[in-house]
Amino acid sequence: MGITLEEAQRVMAEADLLYSAADIAHALDILAASITEALADKNPLVLCVMNGGVITAGHLLTRLNFPLEQDYLHATRYRGATSGGQTITWLHEPETSLAGRHVLLVDDLLDEGYTLREVARWCRERGAQTVSIAVLADKIHARRVDGIQADFPALPLVDRYVFGFGMDYKEYWRNANGIYAVKGM
Numbered sequence: 001m002g003i004t005l006e007e008a009q010r011v012m013a014e015a016d017l018l019y020s021a022a023d024i025a026h027a028l029d030i031l032a033a034s035i036t037e038a039l040a041d042k043n044p045l046v047l048c049v050m051n052g053g054v055i056t057a058g059h060l061l062t063r064l065n066f067p068l069e070q071d072y073l074h075a076t077r078y079r080g081a082t083s084g085g086q087t088i089t090w091l092h093e094p095e096t097s098l099a100g101r102h103v104l105l106v107d108d109l110l111d112e113g114y115t116l117r118e119v120a121r122w123c124r125e126r127g128a129q130t131v132s133i134a135v136l137a138d139k140i141h142a143r144r145v146d147g148i149q150a151d152f153p154a155l156p157l158v159d160r161y162v163f164g165f166g167m168d169y170k171e172y173w174r175n176a177n178g179i180y181a182v183k184g185m
């Protein structure tokens with residue numbers, strides 16, 4: 001599953017930049033304003049969906065200037081591959097009780113939707129009063145499963161395989177400070 005350093009370097013050298021760091025910062029400002037309007041008086045529990053959600057959650061949280069609690073979960077479908085099955089693997093459940101809470105899930109990407117649909121269902125099953133979803137990137141295609149959409153999408157994405165700002169190409173380049181599309185994918 002791993003790739004060589006040379007492949008990682010080649011993928012970056014050949015990639016198309018879709019959104020720069022400045023584009024993302026601007027989109028996150030707007031996203032934070034929408035979330036503030038909806039949740040500022042709701043004492044929300046913000047759950048970062050690891051791993052991909054970590055950078056978006058970090059940048060978003062510093063823009064939310066109201067009382068909230070924060071925790072994380074790790075649910076994965078792709079596990080370092082570039083295509084995933086329909087089964088979600090839980091690697092970590094949040095410690096904080098969800099009962100009666102307004103839960104905001106924060107992730108990098110809504111693609112086919114299996115991951116966040118399952119995570120949202122799991123949160124409701126544990127008694128969350130409401131579950132809303134914030135994503136940095138909302139991929140536009142017809143493969144989205146029924147019953148899932150982002151309440152707070154920051155940026156629309158073309159139907160290509162992307163990396164950066166939390167999203168990985170075979171576990172590399174989550175650290176890229178922008179959103180890039182892999183050449184030919």
Ligand SMILES: O=P(O)(O)OC[C@H]1O[C@H](OP(=O)(O)OP(=O)(O)O)[C@H](O)[C@@H]1O
Nearest residue numbers: 050051052076077078111112113114115
């Ligand atoms: O909408 P979907 O088609 O389900 O795909 C989106 C999910 O896939 C990625 O996670 P991944 O399973 O790669 O786990 P990771 O965050 O640990 O990389 C991403 O962070 C989303 O959670």
Ligand code: HPA
Nearest residue numbers: 111160161162163167168
């Ligand atoms: O395009 C993608 N990039 C990275 N991770 C992903 N998980 C689902 N789709 C993607």
